[in-house]
Amino acid sequence: MTQQTVEHVGALLRDARGEKGWTQGQLASELGTSQSAVARMETGRQNLSLKMIQRLEDIFGRSIVKVGRQQMTHLRVEGGRTLSGAVDVNTSKNAGVALLCASLINRGTTILRRLARIEEVNRIVEVLTSIGVECTWLNANDLQIRRPATLDLDSMDVAAARRTRSVIMLLGPLLDERAEYQLPYAGGCDLGTRTVEPHMQALRQFGLEVEAKSGFYSVQAPPADSHDRNFVLTERGDTVTENAIMAAAHRQGTTVIRNASPNYMVQDLCFYLEMLGVKIEGVGTTTLRITGRPAINADIEYFPSEDPIEAMSLITAAIVTNSEVTIRRVPIEFMEIELNMLEHMGQELEISGEYVARNGRTRLVDVTTKPSELRAAVDKIHPMPFPGLNIDNLPFFAVIAGNATGQTMIHDWVYENRAIYLTELNKLGANVQLLDPHRIYVNGPTKWRAAEVGCPPALRPAACILLAMLAARGTSELRNIYVIERGYEDLAERLNSIGAGIEYFQD
Numbered sequence: 001m002t003q004q005t006v007e008h009v010g011a012l013l014r015d016a017r018g019e020k021g022w023t024q025g026q027l028a029s030e031l032g033t034s035q036s037a038v039a040r041m042e043t044g045r046q047n048l049s050l051k052m053i054q055r056l057e058d059i060f061g062r063s064i065v066k067v068g069r070q071q072m073t074h075l076r077v078e079g080g081r082t083l084s085g086a087v088d089v090n091t092s093k094n095a096g097v098a099l100l101c102a103s104l105i106n107r108g109t110t111i112l113r114r115l116a117r118i119e120e121v122n123r124i125v126e127v128l129t130s131i132g133v134e135c136t137w138l139n140a141n142d143l144q145i146r147r148p149a150t151l152d153l154d155s156m157d158v159a160a161a162r163r164t165r166s167v168i169m170l171l172g173p174l175l176d177e178r179a180e181y182q183l184p185y186a187g188g189c190d191l192g193t194r195t196v197e198p199h200m201q202a203l204r205q206f207g208l209e210v211e212a213k214s215g216f217y218s219v220q221a222p223p224a225d226s227h228d229r230n231f232v233l234t235e236r237g238d239t240v241t242e243n244a245i246m247a248a249a250h251r252q253g254t255t256v257i258r259n260a261s262p263n264y265m266v267q268d269l270c271f272y273l274e275m276l277g278v279k280i281e282g283v284g285t286t287t288l289r290i291t292g293r294p295a296i297n298a299d300i301e302y303f304p305s306e307d308p309i310e311a312m313s314l315i316t317a318a319i320v321t322n323s324e325v326t327i328r329r330v331p332i333e334f335m336e337i338e339l340n341m342l343e344h345m346g347q348e349l350e351i352s353g354e355y356v357a358r359n360g361r362t363r364l365v366d367v368t369t370k371p372s373e374l375r376a377a378v379d380k381i382h383p384m385p386f387p388g389l390n391i392d393n394l395p396f397f398a399v400i401a402g403n404a405t406g407q408t409m410i411h412d413w414v415y416e417n418r419a420i421y422l423t424e425l426n427k428l429g430a431n432v433q434l435l436d437p438h439r440i441y442v443n444g445p446t447k448w449r450a451a452e453v454g455c456p457p458a459l460r461p462a463a464c465i466l467l468a469m470l471a472a473r474g475t476s477e478l479r480n481i482y483v484i485e486r487g488y489e490d491l492a493e494r495l496n497s498i499g500a501g502i503e504y505f506q507d
Helices: 003-020 024-031 035-042 050-060 093-105 119-130 165-170 197-204 238-249 264-275 308-320 336-344 396-402 418-428 459-471 482-487 491-496
Strands: 073-079 084-088 109-112 134-137 143-146 180-184 209-213 216-220 229-232 254-258 279-281 287-291 300-302 324-331 349-351 363-369 406-411 431-436 439-444 452-454 474-479 501-506
Touching: 003 035, 003 050, 024 035, 024 050, 073 459, 093 109, 093 119, 093 143, 093 165, 093 238, 093 264, 093 308, 119 134, 119 165, 119 482, 165 180, 165 238, 197 209, 197 238, 238 254, 238 264, 238 287, 264 279, 264 300, 308 324, 308 336, 308 363, 308 396, 308 459, 308 491, 336 349, 396 406, 396 418, 396 431, 396 439, 396 459, 418 431, 418 439, 418 452, 418 459, 459 474, 459 482, 459 491, 491 501
Parallel strands: 084 324, 109 300, 229 254, 452 474
Antiparallel strands: 073 474, 073 501, 109 143, 134 143, 180 216, 209 216, 254 287, 279 287, 324 363, 349 363, 406 439, 431 439
16 A cells, blocks of 8 residues: 555545544454554554455445455465474364354354354354344454344345355254244365255254255244254264254253264364253264253353364465474364374374363363475375264375375365365465376375465465465465355454565555
């Protein structure tokens, strides 16, 4: 920005703050910054990033400068830098969206502390607000949620709902909210056919009836009952399990769910519901026994635990740049297979002693990467339901294998299209061979080179391309990064804090 533009933005900012009747300190609290920083912004003594301008526009609900959301945001990456220092893992995106949905079960006030401020969360908050839920950011990352006695489901923000697949997780909390209502089709990543039938099969156990119509699910609530239930999920999916848990949590009687996912976001959901007084046995196993509470009215605060997928992203950034970096607050229970696999490939790691997350339950460690000579994995790398290698962590091994000597097979058996998106790494100098829609060979080592690449429409492959750009000497551009912002909070800024050279720009 020119100095004149910065001063003009500062004046607009003062006016917007004045209209809200806020002090500089109150705005600083919303932004998660200092009052002196706000003062510098308002007097034109501090340049503003696009990210900060967009956050201000979110807060004030108005345009600050003409960089509006209708324009696509891109990243410019100066690659080839060695990273150093330490960076904390943020709280879990997947746990955050589940907890937002689960807050509808509580007639009291829920405060979610240190919630990931990402686009996926923003979309769910928009949906909740549109149906009458009071969502208040107490500061940059603490969200207070109060639901009304009756939700206005007819006013649901359809556009926001269709920009996230997480909207399907409202079916469990809304089980018997109203006799009939409509829910928009879920959106999100383009990963091929991701059927919602397992959700329907689980919720039919409670008597819920769902019919797919043009653009909407038509939902009929079940009659009230106090029956005990015992059923097996046909798919051990994370969101399927969460939907079933949320339905059982406010249904009278005891529900036994077999073949349940014991993954990190499911555990976080269970810990939250336990604080609401729901009795859950078997957390962390594939058999859950849930004794529901039909009426829940509690004022609670909850800290979601740290995100193992973000932890893997940061570890990958350090490995692909051959750097020594400490990644703090890594949820070790959900990273043990990944770290073991890395050590088998020759990656040297230092792992600290364990300590407890803010939720009082999740075990954390600090992981320090060391510059290492990597070799290809002896066997194929493939995901498995927890406690296996996490499905969402699998793509990062394509970038890591690019730094290893030899040929590595990556088998992504879960999604039809995701392996195809990983061939975009070839634009940065990788040698990725597509064997079929589920399998690739990665041949290394790679001499990464700078390039302009469009973001694929899938979160983890998009993040992989950004991480590979860190290793590519020269200037790369990653175009249209909305999909990354769906799942990461300030990833570019946080990578910059350990030595990366990334900037936002718009056309």
